[in-house]
Amino acid sequence: MSAVDKYVEALRALDFSKMFNNDFFLTWEKTKDEIDATFLVADALRALRESNISARIFDSGLAISLFRDNSTRTRFSFASACNLLGLAVQDLDEGKSQVAHGETVRETANMISFMADVIGIRDDMYIGKGNAYMHEVADAVDQGYKDGVLDHRPTLVDLQCDIDHPTQCMADALDLIHEFGGLDNLRGKKIAMSWAYSPSYGKPLSVPQGIVGLLTRFGMDVVLAHPEGYEIMADVEEVAKKNAAESGGKFTKTNDMAEAFADADIVYPKSWAPFKAMEKRTQLYGEGDQKGIDELEQDLLRQNAQHQDWSCTEDLMKTTKDGKALYMHCLPADISGVSCEHGEVDGSVFDRYRDPLYKEASYKPYIIAAMIFLAKVQDPTAVLQDLAVNAKPRLLGAPVGH
Amino acid sequence: MSAVDKYVEALRALDFSKMFNNDFFLTWEKTKDEIDATFLVADALRALRESNISARIFDSGLAISLFRDNSTRTRFSFASACNLLGLAVQDLDEGKSQVAHGETVRETANMISFMADVIGIRDDMYIGKGNAYMHEVADAVDQGYKDGVLDHRPTLVDLQCDIDHPTQCMADALDLIHEFGGLDNLRGKKIAMSWAYSPSYGKPLSVPQGIVGLLTRFGMDVVLAHPEGYEIMADVEEVAKKNAAESGGKFTKTNDMAEAFADADIVYPKSWAPFKAMEKRTQLYGEGDQKGIDELEQDLLRQNAQHQDWSCTEDLMKTTKDGKALYMHCLPADISGVSCEHGEVDGSVFDRYRDPLYKEASYKPYIIAAMIFLAKVQDPTAVLQDLAVNAKPRLLGAPVGH
């Protein structure tokens, strides 16, 4: 039996045909089958690579990355995913390029896409902007393809926007699938997606929004906890409610961290900025009002400081299921006594979960690769089987197979 | 019949043997056969790629890019071309490297070339400098090869210098070949290479120079139009005259935009800086006279402002052949009412030609790839046929062939 047979078999039961030549923006825009297919392909690609079997489907090809915010993890995950499939990454650096000099998005999108198979964008800083910008790019290359300017349709992968962080949340979910021994085992599990105090300011909302928007699809008991005033986007809450209703799960909110943690199977304590404040910041930024932005920052830091008790302490962890809830984080975390005086999590808690946290992160390159694979390959099961049967070694001279 | 048969057949009639192990600087340094061969190989490589057939001739190898000016299009075109052929691009970033710290060109050129197959340079800012610098690099690696320091001779590709912009102009010409249904159909066609007003300052002369230096070789009626004082390099005008005489075409100059546009088949309205001003700027730069440079900039902006009427308006377009001349631009354009109040072209004109403009740009990666291919491959027709016959899919599992 080949390294990918079980994934291929599971894939046969799913309908994911619309992922071909499509993009990956928000997880809730994908059907349950499409989400499941992404997990399976990610696992299959990992099985290939860990068996020293090349998963290189592109003999040549470009992947373009556009990071409008600093990034280590997502940048390297994207680079790893593209390399795994045979694509070379070309950064579109707005400092180096002419993008900043008044070019329209439409023009640039076409100009960089003549030989681009994938475009990955991170644009998470301004509410109402990041996801909209990505759609503008996707629409532009769509039009370019229809107009015959491009002979192919580059796939857009959302590497974090103002609404969702799909590659992170899908990787988190795949980690949970493996931690709990299967997707079905997530049913009924309680996860506390909780705000936590950080001395820094203005962290994106995309992770908490992405988590409640995704995990509610698996019949989980999803609790969103935050102090008053730290609401996430109302639209995403509606998505989470609807998902929970459909999946037989639960979506509840609380302003009490302890309530969220009580008997939780999984906790995800993380700082974020209030949605309304981020909206105001976006407006001030649009007006070029730096003074207003600075004042807003001071206000938010003061507001944050009132909630230093929102921290993932050892005492709080004891109240979780058997005192052993899985602690998750997208990293880097603000760790009390390590990276700051008071932060999101006690140093001892973080330390105990270091390996699980790293494993959680390890799924992201494979999730991104799966998103690309499903968008570019017309018959994913056939190609996965071909790769496994041909079993071209990734590293010459090393054993093939586990 | 394979995807490249017709190009291979046409190539057989041409003599381009001296392109092997050579560089690509100015188009007028190449014979007509060599220019034609470059078009044919570009088309052949495009046919391969659009048939999902790998054109990867390098199993490994490096292409070095050195951009002394910001660039999106050319950077991505170069990256695309190199990737198509199997080369990885390594940027020589003068900020990051020690080039800025007094190293001689000769030393650096050799140090970066031990495994470099191609060196692409953009250096267009200073009159008398860019092309000279590229030759210095080419001479250095030539010497390195002769002295046994390098076991091979890296190929230099001029990605825009102070004299010519060969990759742009060759791509423009290939676009015209396809727009007009063949190289022979360009004979007698009138093109207006015209200065146009832009509120910005100091745009390079390489595009107008490259256009009149190249298109005069195809028997075209090439009109160079600009206000008095916006002369291009006299040497290039001589080249254009000589070309026109040899090809049975025409090269004329006028200070009247309307005259140039009248009954033109193609118009290329674009801003550039006066040659003499750029020469003075180079001198001031050499003297480190920032005050002088600033004053020159103000002078030039004032001079420009006197010619706001040099714009590609709807009215002017109506005077062209059937009112339907092909509008060309190397992009990005300064568009009236879009990117600036008054610019090179009316918004409605630009909008109407958006798709043709994007198609024009789409040839550049293939032109660059063809330049590299012809310089590195000893028997290009044989290798093109091999690629077509072996038909290795670029993307696994996708259909091969149109």
Next chain:
Amino acid sequence: MSAVDKYVEALRALDFSKMFNNDFFLTWEKTKDEIDATFLVADALRALRESNISARIFDSGLAISLFRDNSTRTRFSFASACNLLGLAVQDLDEGKSQVAHGETVRETANMISFMADVIGIRDDMYIGKGNAYMHEVADAVDQGYKDGVLDHRPTLVDLQCDIDHPTQCMADALDLIHEFGGLDNLRGKKIAMSWAYSPSYGKPLSVPQGIVGLLTRFGMDVVLAHPEGYEIMADVEEVAKKNAAESGGKFTKTNDMAEAFADADIVYPKSWAPFKAMEKRTQLYGEGDQKGIDELEQDLLRQNAQHQDWSCTEDLMKTTKDGKALYMHCLPADISGVSCEHGEVDGSVFDRYRDPLYKEASYKPYIIAAMIFLAKVQDPTAVLQDLAVNAKPRLLGAPVGH
């Protein structure tokens, strides 16, 4: 006979099994067999490439580069080596990434390593820091591998630290092997590793330390010369003494440049900063004492200026063996009358040795590739033979073989 047979044969006599899945830090941490194996594999890889035979052992894979100091040569050598073997380089740019924002080394090292085969680091600026940092990274990925976070163990290559510059010194040694016609011919040869005056300040000690730490292993007569006060690390002197005793060579020190040059077969005149000053600088840097650093710089420049007579002049060269010692330098050199008024070497001396200097540098990419090869390939002789026998052309259509 294949291109690599003689190297493979020589390799069979050596024990280098512990290099597999290991790192390359200091040369004196490697056995003599391991050092010799690195030379042989470097030569074999060069023979393959110069025969147009692909040495690509990775079908896909990432190499991460982290340069904490500007670099052209080492950056390009690393990129060339990785490309030769099939790895794509991904820069970890501390400006772009979140490394600077308080992440622990352990976390970052794991986060970037999920698909990384190699990590190359240059960190040479602070005494007691660079090598320690590299070990921290190596330990982190070691732990990650043991903990199951990583499915493989990325190899660390020291691209220059505060103690050694192993890729430079191994390349220098391989150059000597070829210059003198074999490793055995180095026995008894006198090399003057001498301080030389430079108007700049604070050059790393890694080259002189690396040279005396490595060349003493080959039975050479190694003389370290410098003015009083320019001592290198005492630990490295001990290593050199021990090496010389074991190899039947010599390691002596002098404060007289002429004595070192007298009858030398090889001279390596190069500026460096006094160890104690660099130690103090590291301390001041740690304290954030910029004023102290500036004062130290002035002191050191004054101290340097007292030793302008320490220069590799034509007169001094005449005193070497037959007046024809091989002049070596890691480049770039400070050349009297060229890059500075008074520098490390006379312009005419440098000029005469330009080709040998470039050849010296040409070995670095192959040395780095050999270090990676030996760390990643379990049976290097078998894989080298496979590559030679399969003889896949690196460039399609070019002749295979010399």
